[in-house]
Amino acid sequence: xxxxxxxxxxxxxxxxxxxxxxxxxxxxxxxxxxxxxxxxxxxxxxxxxxxxxxxxxxxxxxxxxxxxxxxxxxxxxxxxxxxxxxxxxxxxxxxxxxxxxxxxxxxxxxxxxxxxxxxxxxxxxxxxxxxxxxxxxxxxxxxxxxxxxxxxxxxxxxxxxxxxxxxxxxxxxxxxxxxxxxxxxxxxxxxxxxxxxxxxxxxxxxxxxxxxxxxxxxxxxxxxxxxxxxxxxxxxxxxxxxxxxxxxxxxxxxxxxxxxxxxxxxxxxxxxxxxxxxxxxxxxxxxxxxxxxxxxxxxxxxxxxxxxxxxxxxxxxxxxxxxxxxxxxxxxxxxxxxxxxxxxxxxxxxxxxxxxxxxxxxxxxxxxxxxxxxxxxxxxxx
Amino acid sequence: xxxxxxxxxxxxxxxxxxxxxxxxxxxxxxxxxxxxxxxxxxxxxxxxxxxxxxxxxxxxxxxxxxxxxxxxxxxxxxxxxxxxxxxxxxxxxxxxxxxxxxxxxxxxxxxxxxxxxxxxxxxxxxxxx
Numbered sequence: 001x002x003x004x005x006x007x008x009x010x011x012x013x014x015x016x017x018x019x020x021x022x023x024x025x026x027x028x029x030x031x032x033x034x035x036x037x038x039x040x041x042x043x044x045x046x047x048x049x050x051x052x053x054x055x056x057x058x059x060x061x062x063x064x065x066x067x068x069x070x071x072x073x074x075x076x077x078x079x080x081x082x083x084x085x086x087x088x089x090x091x092x093x094x095x096x097x098x099x100x101x102x103x104x105x106x107x108x109x110x111x112x113x114x115x116x117x118x119x120x121x122x123x124x125x126x127x128x129x130x131x132x133x134x135x136x137x138x139x140x141x142x143x144x145x146x147x148x149x150x151x152x153x154x155x156x157x158x159x160x161x162x163x164x165x166x167x168x169x170x171x172x173x174x175x176x177x178x179x180x181x182x183x184x185x186x187x188x189x190x191x192x193x194x195x196x197x198x199x200x201x202x203x204x205x206x207x208x209x210x211x212x213x214x215x216x217x218x219x220x221x222x223x224x225x226x227x228x229x230x231x232x233x234x235x236x237x238x239x240x241x242x243x244x245x246x247x248x249x250x251x252x253x254x255x256x257x258x259x260x261x262x263x264x265x266x267x268x269x270x271x272x273x274x275x276x277x278x279x280x281x282x283x284x285x286x287x288x289x290x291x292x293x294x295x296x297x298x299x300x301x302x303x304x305x306x307x308x309x310x311x312x313x314x315x316x317x318x319x320x321x322x323x324x325x326x327x328x329x330x331x332x333x334x335x336x337x338x339x340x341x342x343x344x345x346x347x348x349x350x351x352x353x354x355x356x357x358x359x360x361x362x363x364x365x366x367x368x369x370x371x372x373x374x375x376x377x378x379x380x381x382x
Numbered sequence: 383x384x385x386x387x388x389x390x391x392x393x394x395x396x397x398x399x400x401x402x403x404x405x406x407x408x409x410x411x412x413x414x415x416x417x418x419x420x421x422x423x424x425x426x427x428x429x430x431x432x433x434x435x436x437x438x439x440x441x442x443x444x445x446x447x448x449x450x451x452x453x454x455x456x457x458x459x460x461x462x463x464x465x466x467x468x469x470x471x472x473x474x475x476x477x478x479x480x481x482x483x484x485x486x487x488x489x490x491x492x493x494x495x496x497x498x499x500x501x502x503x504x505x506x507x508x509x510x511x
Contacts, residue, residue, distance in 0.1 A: 052412070064386060064438045150410075200416030201409070202389070202437030221390075221436040221495050222420045247496060251508065344419040345508050349496075 025072040031358030033072040052197040053149040054160030064204035070193030078190030112171030119163040138179035194230030220349020224338035231258030231335035233359030237306040241355030242378035248349040257341035264331015277304035282329035386438035426505035
């Protein structure tokens with residue numbers, strides 16, 4: 001082999017100095033990657049929003065995080081789905097000119113502009129548009145899918161919603177209330193990924209920093225984040241994150257879970273303060289826990305994986321604890337971070353830096369690089 | 383949304399529905415839906431005797447807390463004033479800081495909701511999953 005050929009033949013993960021967890025998803029592997037970044041990286045504002053509807057960016061620490069974008073494929077948006085020629089006008093709405101619409105309802109009857117059949121239910125879309133003028137504010141205009149966001153001032157607007165219908169509408173907000181809005185520059189684009197949200201305002205983790213490293217602070221009371229998609233894997237699993245435990249010693253604290261009743265996967269700090277991975281076969285959970293613990297105030301990289309043979313857990317580069325895997329029954333569609341899946345229990349109390357989950361293991365070499373990468377996000381050298 | 387205020391709210395189970403309905407009636411739709419879902423009890427066993435919600439809340443909501451008349455007005459009179467007064471009289475509400483007595487001196491400290499729970503003699507209700 002010519003020396004010139006060697007780099008091309010080498011595993012790109014081997015000895016890579018610029019590994020990024022996104023490299024674990026180049027073949028569209030199911031999973032998600034969430035990255036806390038510094039303002040200086042200028043991605044800060046693109047991946048975290050204060051509200052679950054994605055209307056207000058996180059611009060500084062100590063703001064709540066209601067939406068954290070999965071960036072396993074970056075922040076690339078899909079193709080433009082809005083096409084003026086395909087727009088359907090409903091009610092009294094009209095087309096002012098190409099790409100400019102009047103959402104008008106004289107007495108509050110239904111009125112919208114929409115692309116019929118343009119979306120896929122369950123997928124996430126970013127919607128942007130400009131409100132040029134408002135003649136009758138009423139209760140504002142909104143997107144059919146989302147609840148909570150209401151637009152009633154002029155200027156550029158944005159929201160991120162999970163489609164619950166196949167239509168792409170912008171409509172008057174409330175029945176019985178007249179509106180008259182002119183909008184333009186409409187864009188509907190898919191935002192691929194399993195994004196995590198928290199609709200309840202006080203239950204949102206807080207974006208925070210220790211002065212050097214950035215993280216999400218979970219209060220151990222009610223903070224958690226939920227993805228409506230992802231989860232449900234049965235053939236393998238991988239979770240890796242750097243965490244600082246702030247409290248809750250002696251109580252279970254869940255980091256990631258798609259567990260149902262004896263189904264799915266769950267990564268948690270158990271009542272003995274050990275890192276634990278459990279997987280259910282539909283009848284019972286099989287679990288394995290590290291001998292080492294995650295004490296309060298300490299920062300460590302927590303890694304849990306199902307390699308198809310065993311369930312494994314490891315803290316930093318410490319001893320790996322393993323147990324034979326069960327025939328895993330699928331957990332829920334969607335997953336939860338920071339508490340039990342589907343229950344208001346086992347809230348994580350601490351800092352969660354960036355984290356990665358995948359529905360398959362990635363092997364020892366890549367896992368080592370993944371751990372190192374996550375450690376660096378929290379100031380650890382593994 | 384830059385003036386978030388951190389609050390700790392603990393309500394007796396008997397007042398949980400009132401608190402939840404008020405929060406949902408006043409807040410932006412959906413943004414209070416999961417409030418008061420975390421249970422507390424003296425032993426940590428079910429049933430919960432209290433429910434807690436803690437975190438950053440919108441300033442308009444924070445301004446109402448503890449003021450029964452203002453809350454009643456904001457809710458459009460949908461909950462009787464007497465019920466709101468009873469809710470506040472029986473609830474524990476702390477903003478970002480609170481006063482505590484340390485070594486005989488009253489000092490202002492940052493509110494730690496876990497410390498508040500402990501002072502009330504309560505524990506999280508944990509049910510096996």
